[in-house]
Amino acid sequence: MAGMWQCQVVTSASIAGAVRQGSLRELNLAVVLRRIAAADHPPSRAGLAAGTGLTRATVSAVVDDLIAGRLVAEAEPPPRTGAGRPARGLVLAADGPAGLGLEVNVDYLAACVVDLTGTVRHHLVRRADLRPVSPADALARLAALAAEARAAAVRDGLTLAGAALAVPGLVGDGGLVRLAPNLGWRDVDVPALLAGHPLAEPVDGVPPLVVDNEANLAALGELHAGPPGSRSFLHVSGEIGIGAGIVLDGALYRGARGWSGEIGHFPVQPQGRPCRCGGQGCLEQYAGQEAILAAAGLPGAELPADTAATRLADLAGAGDPTTLAALADAGTALGVAVAGVVNLLDLDTVVLGGGYAPLAPWLCPPVVAEISRRVLTAAWSPVTVRPAALGAQSAAVGGATSVVRRIVDHPVGWLARTP
């Protein structure tokens, strides 16, 4: 990123003619759009010129392109307070491109639409136990839900620019789901099963659907929706499975093959309960939704994650001792794993997301206690443990947000598609 800014400075003035016009335009579009996206107050054209070092004429031309492409709009002018015409500020357009976020999880399907400003415009959820359903049927139901969301977006005048699908498992190249143990999926070729559906039809050679791990997309959602300042954090999503997204310096860390974040199989009791993965004593067996429900003496391991979390939160809030003990034990197991991660990665923030978010009042204290006990550096630098800003289904919101963020980072691709 620093390199890109450096290039921009080098190439913006007298030497522009020597640079390929195409790449200069790309650079300037991205620089100006990112400034508008990051601004606290809608900047004027003059303010953008001052802030970027570009000439006023260049900024005006770039802004005209961005407005024509429905990426930027002029904000309503502030009320007149004196003589002269107040400058109109520039904001991201709320009626241009939008991202479609989709999720297949163990007990629900979700689809959501997020516009360029990051606002969730539609969010549809269908409850269903998808474990007995074939991958083809599950994806057919998802495609129907996606069509509903698309229709709602079109009614709002939005254009879907792409889609991201969150699955609770390991995703390989080309959208192949290698393994989603809690769904019972293995080597499921998502694009092939969606063949013929608009989701799978490339637009200008770009496949509109990206398949990703749900914990990764939830962490991306938290990065963009969470409080400012959290640029490096561990995001732990608690559902029937437990996944983590690792954000380092504002970027998702994916690992050598994109399979990072499998915290659910962190060995918290190496000789303990057998796990579906073939291992033993994995965190999931102590702090996954089914383990917490069983310890709380609640039937219905098949409850949707947010319903289960709400029921547990209600009981804990009413002081039910069995539920409180179950949450304390789950929090301790989670804290053991999180402390191991913090010792390893030296992160200063841990975010509890997904089904953990509503349970944070009861999970945070034992997690913090284990961190204080086990993290060497906790004495000098406390670790913040907080609930996620996005609640359940954060992965769908994160997926949709990742689509629109890509447009802000690389607007040329979108503009090339605009007639």
Added chain:
Amino acid sequence: MAGMWQCQVVTSASIAGAVRQGSLRELNLAVVLRRIAAADHPPSRAGLAAGTGLTRATVSAVVDDLIAGRLVAEAEPPPRTGAGRPARGLVLAADGPAGLGLEVNVDYLAACVVDLTGTVRHHLVRRADLRPVSPADALARLAALAAEARAAAVRDGLTLAGAALAVPGLVGDGGLVRLAPNLGWRDVDVPALLAGHPLAEPVDGVPPLVVDNEANLAALGELHAGPPGSRSFLHVSGEIGIGAGIVLDGALYRGARGWSGEIGHFPVQPQGRPCRCGGQGCLEQYAGQEAILAAAGLPGAELPADTAATRLADLAGAGDPTTLAALADAGTALGVAVAGVVNLLDLDTVVLGGGYAPLAPWLCPPVVAEISRRVLTAAWSPVTVRPAALGAQSAAVGGATSVVRRIVDHPVGWLARTP
């Protein structure tokens, strides 16, 4: 990096005049020097011009600067095989700047000199149990060893360009050692204790001594000395303490405050043995040198790490069943922790370094077994577990190597100091 190369291309030709001469020279020096460092065969000036896109004249001027600054030398010409004068290839200079690597560990002090080609020219080790010694005394002894190494380097015609000191603990800003639990150090201000010694005297405003965690420096050493291709790996150093260095895509991952890699306190038995850190069941209590020696029924927990490792390797090689069982148990504990890290970070290579390197024949199988059992993705993508290329005291070599690598990456700082 991509950005920098991109800049270089944009600025190298007709538009060079518009760019600050200083920064262009910096860029070209670094580009050419890195090409020479990375080449399999000594490149000629013409080859460098073709490979970088710089003009032949620019390359010649840059190479002249690098030769004058003792960073580059002309290789002996190959034997004449036909008519014409063979082009002389360019190599990194073996008689220019060198790095000084230092280490204070629980049971030894080390100093080593590495030249620009990465060759270890001197390596001095002094055995001593440093636990009963005050930090000031330990550093005074280290300074004396450093002076010996410096004298040896000067006799070789080398110039020490900087030093890196490895300590088995958490290092804060400005070389303050926050905590080195196995040494008994807490808030030790290394530069202050070395005041008056050449190591602590800034040269041209640059402090010549960098203090870093030993596992970090050992991992850096492995990055530069290990087999090509390993760009992302976990390097685990087993001594009395256990530390890890995490290398992601060719760069050391340091964490939010530089305190990453504390794998020794990974909870492998959360309700198990108490640890010096205040936690319970930490890896160090099951796979640290003292734990292995005790399990093998060997006296002398105070043995130097490489002596202890050699003795254990001898006994295991002779088939001693108690030692074999002790190593199998330690390897299993290590494997539980490593599997947790691989699940979290999706790394494809694990390097056993420090005191673990000579024990690798016995530690690798149980580590691999735990990875196969516990790592979700092991079925698609096996994880390589191998001994480190550098043996014990790899941290001192890694520290010295990091000094010369900085010169290759940023030669201008060194050239500015050359008369």
